[in-house]
Amino acid sequence: MALACGVSVANVYFPQALTPLIAHKFHIAPATAAVVATVTQLGYAVGLFLLVPLGDRLPRRPLIAGLLAVTGVALLAAGLAPASGVLLAAGTVVGVATVVPQLLLPMAAGLVEPARSGSVIGTLQAGLIGGILLARTFGGVLGEHLGWRGPYLIAAALTVLLAVVLGLALPDGPAVVHAPYPTLLADTLRLLHDEPQLRRSVYFQVTVFGGFSATWTALALLITGPRYGMGVQAVGLLALIGAGSMFCAPAAGRWVDRLGADRVNLWCILAALTAAGLLTAGLLGGVAGLVGLAAGLLLLDVGVQCGQVANQARIFALRPEARSRLNTGYMTCAFLGGSAGSWLGARAYAALGWGAVCGLAAVAALLALVAYAAPGRRGPRDDQAEQPRPTLELR
Template identity: 85%
Template sequence: MSRKDPRATPASTGAGRRLPLLMALACGVSVANVYFPQALTPLVARGFGIAPATAAVVATVTQLGYAAGLFLLVPLGDRLPRRPLITGLLTLTGLALLAAGLAPASGLLLAAGGVVGAATVVPQLLLPMAAGLVEPDRRGSVIGTLQAGLIGGILLARTFGGVLGEHLGWRAPYLIAAALTVLLAVVLGRALPGTAPAAQGRYPSLLADTLRLLRDERQLRRSVFFQVTLFGGFSAAWTALALLITGPRYDLGTQTVGLLALIGAGSMFCAPAAGRWVDRLGADRVNLWCLLAALAAAAVLTAGLLGGATGLVGLAVGLLLLDVAVQCGQVANQARIFALRPEARSRLNTGYMTCAFLGGSAGSWLGARAYATLGWGAVCALVGLAGLVALATYAVGGRGRYGARSDRSQPVTAAR
């Protein structure tokens, strides 16, 4: 890319302070569509007359759709202009949310949920875009800002879904989310700068590059493993939480799940700080803190077995710790991978996020089964085991500022 191209340099894109904030808001609104169904599981079960564990499949299918979209669609961010790609995907998401909200049967809801998940990959196009719009010494901070938006969307989504679902029925969150998503498409279509594609390869080559990067980049695999384990435990806990809160031990409504998520939203204030710590201390140091926080969360979450007010306080504290661990770890991991190959940031992010959400989908499935078979204690043990496995990997792996030299810029030859 020529330095004379007006779209080639960070300064020329207008990526000051306001644009990252708008991109962070867009990340939060769009990613919420993957997560608010988790709080609706009991309501969907009653609405269609199916078992809660069966209704939980809606959340799992949405996450699987998201993983598929990450692998199949995010690499296009290196090949196509991102602005029309982002607005087109948001429009498709809005239509799928509308279909889900009007679904007359659980099968159609599952199908629409899969499309919602696949199209809701906009945050993972915005993150590498933002990384290319700023100077390297601001990259961690800007990633932290967008990650704060993601955290807010992930956690407040459960409040949004739980509260609206409790008062207006499970269809209302889908219909309102559809309107918000289409509005977001219009706003971003006007606000995002034009960017030139970084790669000229054909679509099959882009997909193949994602697999080659996973094979060749040790630090990418390291980031993947950290996020797969912690995000798997995170998804297990949140999927099982709705079953615990609405079950016989607490016998409360989905609104309580939403309120617990609102407490956990405090972790969004940690992400920008995590980005600054990555810029100063390196990604590995932040990863270590996050792994230790996840282990502490697993222990504190066992207080949920006590029931009553004491149990709710323990759940709130444990979930906050777990949210901080996962989201700040995400900042560190993405700062590490975006420093590897600037011309392949979307493909690096594709490999990373696809694996992460496959881990999250597995965690949702395991969490629901562990709770149904052995109860909440088994879910806490699952979270603790994930943290221990990640900590063992950290102990034997190599370390550095970003886990790799940040000035590496070898091209991905297959995409040329």
């Protein structure tokens, strides 16, 4: 399941490394080409809201296999796109259908006792991190040698293969609830309103992940620009620096089980704030700049991914019968924040340069820190949480 999370989530992230190649191919501005990554993330947010609630209603095995098949077809269409408009449309469909990891996470949490849920989420999150990291390396290295279409076509083949494998390997499971589809969507919004701990997790991830997305969207423009003059392959290699977060995620899950999600969140917010300062070294150029970028990216990746473990462990403990809907509300908001971060990062870089992008990441982390220090405004902390509410009523 962790491997499946990594392979499928890569489809959202590898376009970030292809921005300069797409801009050159279609003769458009780099900031315009960055919209491909933005719409893929925005499509992912739409898919999270519209499709993930079905994980509480439908058997997950055929649902997961079907979504992967749709993703594979959309990736093929993107790789064969004759114009940027077709690429944008196909990228949106890829984002909408690539929600398989967010169906697997609540499924896995339901297979173990609550005392181990943090560790299990950390294991699957390690797979997600691996997919995210290798996605940028995959996109950058293959794009450099095969052109921008190569990564899309290879990803299409891998995703179709994954659909077949999961269709055969996943355990069967009955539907958790029997309710009309509109009711499931309404329940997602109701949970966001009723659950302070869900809103707390949402706010932490929207801010920190928004700064993360802004940084990665602008990084390709920085590395391939006049300050460094390197190819997109270098962007992919820099992504490998974040491999340390793969090993931290399972540990973060164990820390959540022992110390609570809030303690881990605080560490992650401080890591993101420190990372924003380290990333300003990118203004130096040369070896010193690359070292600073590598250190900042590693710390930022650790903060975002370990924070994700803490946030999802918190929300999955709220209402077991509504895990997919809780995850829908959380992840939809998180990727709306990521899409906004990508959009702001590209425009901040175009207008004011890399320093503005670092400032944007710092502001995002500071907003999360303010929310942590004022829990009454975003919901109680773990040790102040309300007792579990009754089972969600379905009308």
